[in-house]
Amino acid sequence: MPTVVSKRKKDNITLGSGHLYATLYVDTFPSTLNAIKSYCIEANRLGYIKGGATIEYNQETYEEKDDFGIVRKVITTDETAVMKMGLITWNGESLKTMIDRCKTTEDTETGVRITKIGGVGNAQGGYYVLIFHHEDKKDGDVWVAIIGKNTAGASLKFANDSGTQVEPEFTAIPADDDGTLIYMYEEIGTAE
Amino acid sequence: MVTEILRKSGVQFRRTRFLKSPSGTYAIYDDDIETSGGDHLVAIYHHQITIELYEDGPDDEAEEKIESAITEKGIQWQKQDRFWLQAEQRYQVIYEFDYYTKRRV
Numbered sequence: 001m002p003t004v005v006s007k008r009k010k011d012n013i014t015l016g017s018g019h020l021y022a023t024l025y026v027d028t029f030p031s032t033l034n035a036i037k038s039y040c041i042e043a044n045r046l047g048y049i050k051g052g053a054t055i056e057y058n059q060e061t062y063e064e065k066d067d068f069g070i071v072r073k074v075i076t077t078d079e080t081a082v083m084k085m086g087l088i089t090w091n092g093e094s095l096k097t098m099i100d101r102c103k104t105t106e107d108t109e110t111g112v113r114i115t116k117i118g119g120v121g122n123a124q125g126g127y128y129v130l131i132f133h134h135e136d137k138k139d140g141d142v143w144v145a146i147i148g149k150n151t152a153g154a155s156l157k158f159a160n161d162s163g164t165q166v167e168p169e170f171t172a173i174p175a176d177d178d179g180t181l182i183y184m185y186e187e188i189g190t191a192e
Numbered sequence: 193m194v195t196e197i198l199r200k201s202g203v204q205f206r207r208t209r210f211l212k213s214p215s216g217t218y219a220i221y222d223d224d225i226e227t228s229g230g231d232h233l234v235a236i237y238h239h240q241i242t243i244e245l246y247e248d249g250p251d252d253e254a255e256e257k258i259e260s261a262i263t264e265k266g267i268q269w270q271k272q273d274r275f276w277l278q279a280e281q282r283y284q285v286i287y288e289f290d291y292y293t294k295r296r297v
Binding site: 016017018019047048049050051052088089160161162163 | 228229230231232233235236238290292297
């Protein structure tokens with residue numbers, strides 16, 4: 001009889017943060033776990049996270065009922081998904097992923113990177129595949145993936161007593177023909 | 193950085209303690225460290241420094257040198273004024289300040 005190494009059960013506590021990877025979306029969404037894993041490489045790390053990440057799904061509903069409340073119907077009329085986090089490591093290049101109207105040039109002769117923020121002429125118009133990977137060796141890993149764009153702008157606070165943290169909010173767009181906003185992959189174990 | 197400050201002040205010093213108290217003015221320091229950074233990243237070291245200055249007799253010059261050395265680094269500091277230690281038969285002055293260092297990823 002094959003046994004199944006059970007992971008990600010209902011009674012597992014999910015505890016801890018994860019790693020964030022981002023790549024420019026070019027018509028291909030990694031819809032299998034193997035494809036997702038191939039994106040989770042150091043070169044694609046957007047930055048190190050501080051304070052965890054939040055994946056929010058919100059829906060708007062419309063409720064109709066008769067005057068006596070005997071019959072009632074609720075339908076979903078709108079929905080949004082957002083991936084939020086604070087990035088404690090960043091540079092001009094990674095800001096480009098977080099700010100649409102942003103352009104970066106590097107001059108290796110002078111050793112200077114110039115990042116221009118704002119201005120319609122600096123618009124990129126792109127979306128990003130964002131993958132949050134939560135590692136849990138005991139109860140199983142979780143990957144959350146969206147196609148999205150930062151809709152929160154960026155605030156850079158330079159302080160004496162804390163690292164400068166950028167806090168983007170990536171709003172998801174549909175990733176497939178069903179309109180899926182969030183793909184979540186969980187390790188549930190395999191038959192042995 | 194704290195050793196650099198104390199070296200610049202010209203006051204003889206050790207970390208934590210001298211095995212045998214030297215004659216004249218001397219200092220000992222403690223460097224309490226708290227780390228932070230990202231969720232999977234230790235990258236920031238918060239140093240909380242305490243310098244205890246011991247003086248056989250009132251030594252304004254040593255205090256001024258330590259204060260100048262800290263100030264030159266642009267670090268804000270607190271001072272507990274001269275206090276007579278009856279058991280040690282010495283004066284004690286305490287300085288406290290914080291600074292941060294980074295570890296490159």
